[in-house]
């Protein structure tokens with residue numbers, strides 16, 4: 170599991186990779202929150218293209234970042250979701266708080 | 276009729292979440308499931324095992340008992356049991372967004388288990404433990 174981040178002054182881009190579960194969610198959260206606190210981005214993109222597995226810990230991760238970002242009116246986008254991850258996020262109603270899109274099939 | 280059965284016991288350590296779901300999925304692979312069916316099983320098992328760790332054995336490390344039974348009609352029955360604190364109100368616990376932990380927990384574990392399997396049974400007793408049973412019919416790639 171790893172996170173690569175990039176900030177261009179407005180948009181914070183975070184590319185997550187590997188499996189997201191309760192075990193791996195904490196280090197991802199710490200890394201992303203640290204960047205959000207420091208950069209105060211207008212928009213944050215969580216790119217799931219390289220995420221190979223996700224359970225409800227992934228929902229918690231997205232919801233928690235949404236809460237943090239909305240404290241200073243930052244918006245959230247979730248991209249590159251697999252069919253499975255998209256299914257889980259829709260189930261949680263995350264499409265109502267963030268822009269969520271599926272990835273292109275490789 | 277059960278045609279094949281597998282049992283394992285793991286400690287309630289979070290590193291065993293990925294091990295448990297991968298192992299159950301590997302056993303179910305003999306039914307030639309689709310990629311989506313395998314993912315559904317992995318996700319549901321991950322939810323149940325995580326619950327044993329974060330809720331059942333909140334302040335301790337205990338054992339998680341997992342059995343997988345394959346029936347001749349292509350049904351997989353998975354039971355995941357802990358001897359942890361138990362659930363006082365199962366009906367309430369199963370409601371979407373209900374959580375006793377907060378933080379980054381969404382309260383959606385049971386909803387995910389329900390929607391990714393055909394049937395979810397939860398039995399629990401305070402101070403004795405919790406057993407979750409997941410049933411899923413595998414339609415597979417060939418049928």
Ligand SMILES: Nc1ncnc2c1ncn2[C@@H]1O[C@H](COP(=O)(O)OP(=O)(O)OP(=O)(O)O)[C@@H](O)[C@H]1O
Nearest residue numbers: 225326330331368374375380381382383384385405
């Ligand atoms: N094995 C268990 N032992 C004791 N309590 C449990 C167990 N499994 C679930 N619960 C109780 O049921 C509630 C709902 O569980 P559920 O998995 O739906 O949500 P969650 O674990 O709180 O959050 P999420 O799964 O979305 O991270 C939990 O908050 C907990 O109180």
Ligand SMILES: [Mg+2]
Nearest residue numbers: 322326384385
């Ligand atoms: Mg849970």
